[in-house]
Amino acid sequence: MRTLYHFWISPACRKVRLALDEKGLKFGLQIEKPWERRPNLLARNPAGEVPILVDENGAVLADSQAICEYLEETYEDVPLMAKDPIERAETRRLIAWFDHKFYREVTDNLVDEKIMKRLTKSGMPNTAAIRAGHHNIHYHLEYITYLVERRSWLAGEEYGLADIAAAAQLSSVDYLGDVPWDQHPAAKVWYSRAKSRPSFRGILGDNLPGMPAPKHYADLDF
């Protein structure tokens, strides 16, 4: 049985869930709270982070991008990147943008301050960080707007890993109700197209007891 060790609000984990579902690969989910640093977690990934995928062949894979590249090389029936190396480089540039730049400038400031600090009991949210996250998200939604005014999807004409990386980050922030969709209608249209794909059902079904999602979170017509 293929198993993904994950934590539900983590955008890196959501990225792998979306990629697996998009490729039609069945998998079980195991919740792993990275801050508990369980010996089993560290044995599977010495970085102490999720996602970790244990594939059917027993391979233990860590890091969301290493996992997605592995899935791309191993399960080729539903490709999530173009074949041309220059188009692939563009996809990977955008993946890095959302995995790292968006994460650092937005998700880390909002999701980590508002949810992770509460879950890990590591202090009060930093209001300056939250303000920065709310400020920075406009720049990223404008960049998404710029891209989708020129292309069908973020990296080109096909839905793929760049969209998945971006949607994974945004879905985590959207769980807080912190995405100003109405001020960025073109980005909203792109997200609603991504969200309507069957691969999105899993993460739209997430709900933390005591920390419910806002009403629009799972609504396809938000």
Place this chain on the structure above:
Amino acid sequence: MRTLYHFWISPACRKVRLALDEKGLKFGLQIEKPWERRPNLLARNPAGEVPILVDENGAVLADSQAICEYLEETYEDVPLMAKDPIERAETRRLIAWFDHKFYREVTDNLVDEKIMKRLTKSGMPNTAAIRAGHHNIHYHLEYITYLVERRSWLAGEEYGLADIAAAAQLSSVDYLGDVPWDQHPAAKVWYSRAKSRPSFRGILGDNLPGMPAPKHYADLDF
């Protein structure tokens, strides 16, 4: 003419220089100071970051890992990753470790505080960050030791992108003289093997006016 826009102390830029040299690909270097945010930089990479590679075919590529994957797909004569998807996933896990975890825990705390703040005139070095960098580097040198006690190189039996990513980070920190090599002899042996490769000559020749490298930096028998 293939051109790499880079900044000399940036580990991400050093990673691409090492990969290009290892593959025997000729390139010109153009210095780009990202903090000046020149219009030409932003036109080539809206993230405003280096490295940026303009390949002979005119393709403009940004993000060090997107560039390295492109080189791997386009110039196959000297592979820097194994063929097997599981081994490639292990290489990519380690690349992410050094590009992001090592960078965040070590390089950012030492190189950015000691050199970048001075160059960009953005305040005094944060002594708590520098202390954290000095503390964290031991953990990473121990992890390198763990790996090379089990394998010839970091990701397996061949020198490749995991070694390049790690050596790029360490070479930046080593320019400050801040790597405690003598306390980690096995990691030192690995680094001296990497450093002795012809591909390393370029970055060992770097020298900033007014901020000279320590004597051992370019010494192959340090």
